[in-house]
Amino acid sequence: METVFCQADCTPYKILIVLAKPTKILLTFVFCWLFCLPVLRAGHIVGGEFTYICRGWQNDDPNTGVRVYDVRINMYRDNIGQGAYFDGLFGGVQGPAPFDNTSLPGHINIFRGQSNVAQQIIQLGDVSPVPINLGNPCLVLTEPADQQIGIYEFSIELPVSTEPYTLAYQRCCRNTAILNLVDPGNIGSTYFITITPEAQQRCNASPVFNIDPPIAICVNQPFQIDFGATDRESDSLAYKFCDPVVGGGNNAPMAGTTSFDDVAPDPESPPPYAPARFVNPRFNSQDQLGIGSLLSLDESTGLLRGNPNFRGTYALAVCIEEWSRDAVPVLLSETKREFQLVVNLCGTRVNADLLETEIDEFGRFYIRQCGPGENTIVNESTDEMFIDTYDWSLDGPDGEITGNDRDLPTNITQVGVYEGTMILNRNTIAENCRDTATFLLGVFPPLEADFEYVEPGCDDEPVPFTNLSTVAGSNVITEYSWEFEPGADPTLIENPNHRFSRPGEFPVTLSITDNNECAAAVTKPVVYFPSPRTIIIEPDDGFGCVPFNKTFVNLSRPISDEYIFDWRFGDGGTGDVASPTHVYEEAGVYSVYLGITSPTGCFVERDFIDLVDVRDAPTAEFSWTPDRITNFNPDISFTDESIDAARVRYTLENSQGERIFTTPARDFEYTLRDTGTITVTQLVTHPSGCVDTILKNLELIFENTFFVPNAFTPNADGRNDIFLPKGILFGSSNYEFRVWTRWGELVFTSNDPALGWDGRYKGSDSPGGGYLWDASFINAEGGQERFKGGVVLLR
Secondary structure, three states: OOOOOEOOOOOEOOOOOEOOOOOOOEOOOOOHHHHHOOOOOOOOEEEEEEEEEEEEEHHHOHHHOEEEEEEEEEEEEEOOOOOOOOOOOOOOOOOOOOOOOOOOOEEEEEEEOOEEEEEEEEOOOOEEEOOOOOOOOOEEEOOOOOEEEEEEEEEEEEEOOOOOEEEEEEEOOOOOOEOOEOOHHHOOEEEEEEEOHHHHHHOOEOOEEOOOOOOEEEOOOOEEEEOOEEOOOOOEEEEEEOOOEOOOOOOOOOOOOOHHHOOOOOOOOOOOOOEOOEOOOOOOOOOOOOOOOOOEEOOOOOEEEEOOOOOEEEEEEEEEEEEOOOOOOOEEEEEEEEEEEEEEOEEEOOEOOEOOOEEOOOOOEEEEEEOOEEEEEOEOOEOHHHOOOEEEEEEEOOEEEEEOOOOEEEEEOOOEEEEEEEEEOOOOOOHHHOEEEEEEEEEEOOEEOOEEEOOOOOOOOOEEEEEOOEEOOOOOEEEEEEEOOOOOOOEOOOOOEEOOOOOEEEEEEEEEEEOOOOEEEEEEEEEEOOOOOOOOEOOOOOOEEOOEEEEOOEOOOOOOOOOEEEEEOOOOOEEOOOOOEEEEOOOEEEEEEEEEEOOOOOEEEEEEEEEEEEEOOOEOOEEEEOOOOEOOEOEEEEEEOOEOOOEEEEEEEOOOOOEEEEEOOOOEEEEOOOOEEEEEEEEEEOOOOOEEEEEEEEEEEOOOOOEOOOEEOOOOOOOOOOEOOEOOOOOOEEEEEEEEOOOOOEEEEEOOOOOOEOOEEOOEEOOOEEEEEEEEEEOOOOOEEEEEEEEEEOO
16 A cells, blocks of 8 residues: 655655545545645635544554544635635535635645644535524524535544644635734634544544534624534543634745745644734633623533624634543543634514504503403514413403413403513523513493484485494593495594485495594495486487487486386387397387386386487499409499489599599499509488498409410511510519420520510521420419410521
């Protein structure tokens, strides 16, 4: 097994080191050169601690003299801001870093005594958020605090030695906002643990803290946090405050500095490590949150208490001494935890609150109970998940009333004002989890709302309402409020008369308030379906033409769809809705009758004499010849075929809606001059004044002609020199004309109707004789046309 050490000058030095996770494979460390590369400055690591477990002898063989240790490093990173990610991602990222910054390769150094005997590459494992432990379950931060814990786990094999081994990780720099250390932005930290010779002999395991360190607490609020630890061998543990220590800086590689002064020292400096300087006189190792913050650490249990009185960011350190339980105790190890703590403003989660009528001048909840008897005092305290107990006490007329439920039921039968308290979490040791509400319960004489009214009749008149409300004792009613119709303003007098705006059944409510501010209300249904004072139909001064579609608009008030309507239109037709529509098929003058019955039986009727005037109407109609209008026959003759028309007028419009011709003649002629659709409108008028219209569309159809000669003489005499089809091809498309020899050779083709064959082929005169041709095109109406034949070329 080959093993290699990395010394301060990056030259190899052999030691036994094995990576415990994930492969348990013995590694040869030949990467010393990696740790001599330049490193980046980053103030992101804010705390950490080492722990170890001795697994036993190498290969379970005491003769090797080599112990195997599983080592764990907990590193804490400030996740607010733009600091770099955890170190140790080189060679295998465990997941994407949240920022673009690149972290450094991770390593620790192992010292025997003060000699650097090995350098261990460390790879980042699990990363998770650190819970916010305020030391008081009923407080909540008002400003953000966020840290992550990164886990490094590996195994090492170390020969048992008479000297201690020290495992160290160093990193610069600290958070510049730290208040209790001098120049925090330019000093780093050293996280280390020492395996004493006695611990090596006994195959000892270091203590392990039970919980992660707190990351924030609340200013001016007492807290207590368990810093206790668990030890595998149940050795004696003693807790104490200790100094944060320095390690690394931001000076290297300036002249006069060493690698120990670098951001990530390579290698780490050997022990002992210098303590960071506290800002005196306010801070020291025992008053790490400042004098007056009452910080204390129970040396037996590790319970950390305090009441911080300064806001800010602080570096703290706590150490655990592990002593054997021998007759003469031996110091086995010292585990050091360094962490960053934010002291900030907090709010409480527990707030005593009751559903009250008002708050009195002494801050007490005032609860009004109108009328003796059963009642429930409603509890609105928050946050329920942090409230374990409720303690009620009310001085009633017959003695104390108590309760432990969230709400307090009462049954007080005597008028009076009674004082009580409600305590949340009475027995909690966390002061902020306890809160008290003092209240007054005022039990007042009862009052009852009541009223009567005059039943509405068939007349549309205001309805009288009379207040019948009663009060007990010396109470007096101070306010009245009547609600007659939804959406209407309330009426505030004692005995009102109300005229409803429409018929219907209305829930009328009377609300009253007495001099004790007690209120009562009553609601009664009022049925209001009177008859209209007058039956009114919307006037119509004109006349109608057969067939006359007449709508009768009923303006009578008040009416609704619940009423019964009896219409008689004078021509035998009837209707049963409020405003009907009726069609008159014959001319005449008609009287109309309407009867209206309300849901309560109120009835009214009216005859409208000679209300509707219906007159005869003409019928518009015309025709034209010829039926098919083409470019060869564009002349049209129009003939009037209307019935009972005294006057006739025609209007012609083009496809753009422009008027192009008009005439009062019954019959006329017109010539279409262009393609497209023409709209012809005939308007006819009856002697009664009634009119009728009819619209018809005409379209000029463009026809194509096609003729092909049977011979031509291409002799340049100016006559019949070109073989070219003749005809009218306007509006056609996809034209193709081809000429072939009798043996099927294509000698001419054209897609232009104006281009013909001159009797030549490939630059030479074609011989006289017979040739074949074919032609095709799509005509102006969209139809496919095909022609073929023969032609004689004469020379």
